[in-house]
Amino acid sequence: xxxxxxxxxxxxxxxxxxxxxxxxxxxxxxxxxxxxxxxxxxxxxxxxxxxxxxxxxxxxxxxxxxxxxxxxxxxxxxxxxxxxxxxxxxxxxxxxxxxxxxxxxxxxxxxxxxxxxxxxxxxxxxxxxxxxxxxxxxxxxxxxxxxxxxxxxxxxxxxxxxxxxxxxxxxxxxxxxxxxxxxxxxxxxxxxxxxxxxxxxxxxxxxxxxxxxxxxxxxxxxxxxxxxxxxxxxxxxxxxxxxxxxxxxxxxxxxxxxxxxxxxxxxxxxxxxxxxxxxxxxxxxxxxxxxxxxxxxxxxxxxxxxxxxxxxxxxxxxxxxxxxxxxxxxxxxxxxxxxxxxxxxxxxxxxxxxxxxxxxxxxxxxxxxxxxxxxxxxxxxxxxxxxxxxxxxxxxxxxxxxxxxxxxxxxxxxxxxxxxxxxxxxxxxxxxxxxxxxxxxxxxxxxxxxxxxxxxxxx
Amino acid sequence: xxxxxxxxxxxxxxxxxxxxxxxxxxxxxxxxxxxxxxxxxxxxxxxxxxxxxxxxxxxxxxxxxxxxxxxxxxxxxxxxxxxxxxxxxxxxxxxxxxxxxxxxxxxxxxxxxxxxxxxxxxxxxxxxxxxxxxxxxxxxxxxxxxxxxxxxxxxxxxxxxxxxxxxxxxxxxxxxxxxxxxxxxxxxxxxxxxxxxxxxxxxxxxxxxxxxxxxxxxxxxxxxxxxxxxxxxxxxxxxxxxxxxxxxxxxxxxxxxxxxxxxxxxxxxxxxxxxxxxxxxxxxxxxxxxxxxxxxxxxxxxxxxxxxxxxxxxxxxxxxxxxxxxxxxxxxxxxxxxxxxxxxxxxxxxxxxxxxxxxxxxxxxxxxxxxxxx
Numbered sequence: 001x002x003x004x005x006x007x008x009x010x011x012x013x014x015x016x017x018x019x020x021x022x023x024x025x026x027x028x029x030x031x032x033x034x035x036x037x038x039x040x041x042x043x044x045x046x047x048x049x050x051x052x053x054x055x056x057x058x059x060x061x062x063x064x065x066x067x068x069x070x071x072x073x074x075x076x077x078x079x080x081x082x083x084x085x086x087x088x089x090x091x092x093x094x095x096x097x098x099x100x101x102x103x104x105x106x107x108x109x110x111x112x113x114x115x116x117x118x119x120x121x122x123x124x125x126x127x128x129x130x131x132x133x134x135x136x137x138x139x140x141x142x143x144x145x146x147x148x149x150x151x152x153x154x155x156x157x158x159x160x161x162x163x164x165x166x167x168x169x170x171x172x173x174x175x176x177x178x179x180x181x182x183x184x185x186x187x188x189x190x191x192x193x194x195x196x197x198x199x200x201x202x203x204x205x206x207x208x209x210x211x212x213x214x215x216x217x218x219x220x221x222x223x224x225x226x227x228x229x230x231x232x233x234x235x236x237x238x239x240x241x242x243x244x245x246x247x248x249x250x251x252x253x254x255x256x257x258x259x260x261x262x263x264x265x266x267x268x269x270x271x272x273x274x275x276x277x278x279x280x281x282x283x284x285x286x287x288x289x290x291x292x293x294x295x296x297x298x299x300x301x302x303x304x305x306x307x308x309x310x311x312x313x314x315x316x317x318x319x320x321x322x323x324x325x326x327x328x329x330x331x332x333x334x335x336x337x338x339x340x341x342x343x344x345x346x347x348x349x350x351x352x353x354x355x356x357x358x359x360x361x362x363x364x365x366x367x368x369x370x371x372x373x374x375x376x377x378x379x380x381x382x383x384x385x386x387x388x389x390x391x392x393x394x395x396x397x398x399x400x401x402x403x404x405x406x407x408x409x410x411x412x413x414x415x416x417x418x419x420x421x422x423x424x425x426x427x428x429x430x431x432x433x434x435x436x437x438x439x440x441x442x443x444x445x446x447x448x449x450x451x452x453x454x455x456x457x458x459x
Numbered sequence: 460x461x462x463x464x465x466x467x468x469x470x471x472x473x474x475x476x477x478x479x480x481x482x483x484x485x486x487x488x489x490x491x492x493x494x495x496x497x498x499x500x501x502x503x504x505x506x507x508x509x510x511x512x513x514x515x516x517x518x519x520x521x522x523x524x525x526x527x528x529x530x531x532x533x534x535x536x537x538x539x540x541x542x543x544x545x546x547x548x549x550x551x552x553x554x555x556x557x558x559x560x561x562x563x564x565x566x567x568x569x570x571x572x573x574x575x576x577x578x579x580x581x582x583x584x585x586x587x588x589x590x591x592x593x594x595x596x597x598x599x600x601x602x603x604x605x606x607x608x609x610x611x612x613x614x615x616x617x618x619x620x621x622x623x624x625x626x627x628x629x630x631x632x633x634x635x636x637x638x639x640x641x642x643x644x645x646x647x648x649x650x651x652x653x654x655x656x657x658x659x660x661x662x663x664x665x666x667x668x669x670x671x672x673x674x675x676x677x678x679x680x681x682x683x684x685x686x687x688x689x690x691x692x693x694x695x696x697x698x699x700x701x702x703x704x705x706x707x708x709x710x711x712x713x714x715x716x717x718x719x720x721x722x723x724x725x726x727x728x729x730x731x732x733x734x735x736x737x738x739x740x741x742x743x744x745x746x747x748x749x750x751x752x753x754x755x756x757x758x759x760x761x762x763x764x765x766x767x768x769x770x771x772x773x774x775x776x777x778x779x780x781x782x783x784x785x786x787x788x789x790x791x792x793x794x795x796x797x798x799x800x801x802x803x804x805x806x807x808x809x810x811x812x813x814x815x816x817x818x819x820x821x822x823x824x825x826x827x828x829x830x831x832x833x
Contacts, residue, residue: 032464097499105509106496112509116516123520127527127701130589130597319598356697357595362708368517369705382513390506393498400499411473415466422463426829433833 004456006060008449013061014442017044018435020064025428025435032428036207038069038421040199069199072420073222076206079413080213080220084278086406087214091283092290093399095163099294100396102155103389111152112389114145115381119368125351126361130319135346142338146328149302153295153333160291163284164258170215170281171247171260177212178230178244181205185227186242192226212238217278234275236262257288290395295333297388300375302333308372309364316350316360324350324360471820478809478816485802485809494797504794511791517705518784524701525777531586531699531711532770538581538591539763542722545574545581546756549726553752556729556745559738568733575726582719592715594649595697601715602723604691606630606673608656615652615675618716619645620688620724623679626650630658631674638668645679649695649716676727688724688751692716703776709769721758725751 024042031037047060105112121138128134184205191198205228212218212230218238220230230239237245248261248269260276261269276282306328316324325348330336342348353359371378379387488494498505552567552574582592582602589597606613617626628641639658656668679689692715699711725748732744 100498104497105505106493106498112513116513120516120520123524123702127524128587128589131587352595352697355595355695356700357589357597357713358700359595359697362700362702365702368513382509386506386509389498389509390502393500393502393505396497396499397502411469415469416460418463418466418469419461422461422465424461424463426464429829429833 004449004452008446010059010061011442011445011449013047013063015439017062017064018439018442021435022432024067025432028423029425029428032423032425036203037423038071038199038203039423040067041070042067069202070421072417075413075417075420076209079410079417080209082406082409082413083210083214084217086410087279088283089399089403089406091280092287093403095159095287096290096392096396096399098159099156099291100392102152103392105389111148111385112382114148115385117141118145119365122361122365125349126358126365129351129358129361132346135349138349139338139343139346143343146336146338149298149333149336153298156291156295156298160288163288163291167258167281167284168249170284171249174212174215174281175246177208177215178238181208181228181230181239182242182244185239188226189242213279215279216276216281233277234272236272294388294392297375299332301381301384302336303331304372304374305381306330306336308367312360312363313350317352317354318350319347467823471823475816475820478813482809482813485806488802489806493795495795507794508791511787515784515787515791518780521703521780522777525703525773525780528701528709528711528773529770532766534586535591536763536766538584539759542578542581543759545577546722546752546759549574550749550752553729553745553749556741557749559742564733564736568730571726571729571733575723575730578719578722582715592713592718593694594713596694599693601694602691603693604674606675608668608670608673610670611656613654615654616693617645617650617652617677618690618692618720619647619650619679620720621647621681623687624682626677626679626689629676633672638673639666649692688721690716690720690723692720703773704780711769718758718762721751722755725755
């Protein structure tokens with residue numbers, strides 16, 4: 001008798017195990033489209049044999065020994081690292097394109113055009129130094145040039161301020177994510193202690209790590225208790241067990257722009273702007289420096305223009321026979337302007353020298369083709385500006401292609417991760433068919449055993 | 460590799476969006492008719508576009524300069540042509556007067572005064588709003604014998620053909636009466652006298668004139684007593700310079716003193732002679748003036764040759780600038796618009812590729828699944 005009842009137990013264990021397996025497959029199918037979901041596999045194994053002697057070996061059935069997430073921590077690390085690079089280059093690209101728009105000359109109106117018109121106006125004046133039309137055209141073209149430079153500088157400043165705002169936003173995002181990771185660490189610790197399944201928490205934490213790495217480059221490791229510790233690439237801790245360390249933003253006294261800070265264990269702010277790399281935040285900080293470079297370049301162009309034109313103009317003689325005043329006022333791109341007194345009285349334009357009625361106008365017009373010192377280089381104004389346009393063009397072109405490469409790499413790792421952890425409904429269905437067959441067979445066995453038992457009883 | 464449903468969908472979406480991006484790029488090129496729509500489309504090409512555009516605008520300016528210079532020179536040529544005929548006329552009179560003026564003294568005087576005034580008018584020609592022959596000073600009348608004595612001082616401009624040890628100004632009041640003379644010295648070219656209003660009277664005494672309007676006549680001689688050409692030129696020695704290419708400028712002589720002093724001086728000499736009414740003086744003045752008038756005529760002819768030389772070189776420059784500008788315009792449009800056929804082909808290729816990508820995505824979404832058969 002004992003063998004029939006043990007056989008019934010074996011059949012029962014098979015029925016129970018198939019139910020668990022079908023449940024697992026069912027849950028996988030349910031989450032086939034869930035982002036960040038790692039499929040779960042159940043491992044069924046034969047239960048220990050209970051035999052009185054080795055010659056009468058029989059199995060005792062099957063049991064599901066473990067249910068576990070299928071995940072590949074190495075792929076996740078690769079994905080995070082690719083994310084950091086992709087986040088950086090795509091953030092950088094976004095702002096570089098903003099800078100590029102400031103330098104866009106494809107419609108034929110811009111600084112290049114304004115420079116041409118300015119010098120052309122001087123040549124026209126040289127041809128008719130006393131002409132009042134030529135004088136007023138020159139003054140309005142010069143005002144056009146100055147305001148074009150002012151506007152470009154302001155546009156660049158706007159881009160820079162925009163980036164600064166985005167930096168605060170990104171820092172907030174990072175703080176939100178690290179808090180959640182610390183929170184999940186805590187939940188995982190507690191769940192593990194009480195023997196509860198942690199798959200969902202781990203999936204969520206993996207997703208957060210991926211998201212965090214696209215915001216800033218981080219390094220992380222899992223400790224013995226299953227908690228994940230996260231550090232910035234400069235070694236400052238963001239998440240340590242169930243505690244998260246917030247990043248902050250303060251205004252730099254010199255630049256007036258935001259600095260990123262990290263709170264140390266004493267609650268003091270440590271400025272870490274310079275040591276942040278990767279991710280959106282890294283890209284934003286890089287782009288902000290790049291904007292500053294272009295602002296400085298434009299500033300140098302304006303300063304040199306003011307210096308060169310004024311130097312010549314002040315040696316000239318105006319239409320009233322007086323010595324020339326400064327043609328431009330201001331010191332750089334932000335404040336270059338045509339001298340107010342010239343705007344009010346175009347006769348103050350000093351076109352003549354002491355021996356030639358148009359010498360100064362000719363000389364200033366000649367600046368168009370003269371190589372002057374700008375920002376440590378020697379170039380004509382036009383050449384210098386053209387080099388800026390082509391520099392930003394090249395930067396955008398290069399960043400576009402590196403951003404594409406990085407995002408392709410992210411796609412590759414996402415696919416790879418999906419290949420390992422993702423749900424294939426075909427796989428699951430095939431398994432379910434198998435489990436169904438086994439279930440049917442075990443039920444059949446049960447019914448045979450039942451008949452055997454009945455036969456026994458009816459003897 | 461294990462392929463999951465999500466992977467297939469993700470890949471379809473990825474390639475669809477990539478293909479859509481390429482299609483949109485091709486559409487922008489075709490629609491705008493420009494290959495380069497922002498610097499990053501082709502940084503080197505974008506730089507070239509700016510370079511060509513500014514070069515073309517410069518060539519346009521050179522062309523404007525050349526056109527202006529041409530008109531300027533044509534005007535100058537007309538002036539000098541008239542002066543040329545007037546001097547011929549004056550030479551004829553002088554030749555006749557060399558053998559005495561007789562009863563015709565008054566007729567000669569008025570004719571020659573007319574010639575003098577005509578030449579002054581021509582020398583004071585304006586171009587636009589500028590005096591053509593005043594050097595740098597384009598606002599004040601280049602040849603003027605008017606003096607406005609104010610607060611006991613007045614600046615008087617004059618021009619000398621050579622260094623002169625004695626320059627004598629004869630001052631007249633507004634009614635044309637002689638008030639006295641003032642003597643100074645001067646160097647070849649433009650001079651300015653800061654006059655304090657003092658004059659020497661015929662009796663050798665000195666007096667200072669009161670403020671008011673006066674006119675003056677001028678004569679000059681060197682230390683040996685030889686007459687030096689002089690005129691009432693108020694301008695300076697400046698020239699007009701125009702850029703006609705990156706490196707070359709042309710200079711147009713505007714120094715009226717240099718061009719007209721010899722002529723005006725010779726004619727003044729004739730007038731002075733005629734005004735004495737003394738036949739002997741008239742004859743000697745006329746023969747001296749004939750020589751000076753020949754020199755003056757030579758000066759004018761030399762100036763006309765110089766002008767026609769500039770004119771010819773402007774013609775060459777104009778052709779060159781035109782050719783360069785056209786060449787650059789062609790290059791510019793080649794870079795800017797690229798090959799339109801190529802753009803059209805590219806667009807239709809991308810359209811086809813996009814269609815294929817959408818078809819593929821639709822197929823993938825509709826692939827049979829195991830569940831269809833179970």
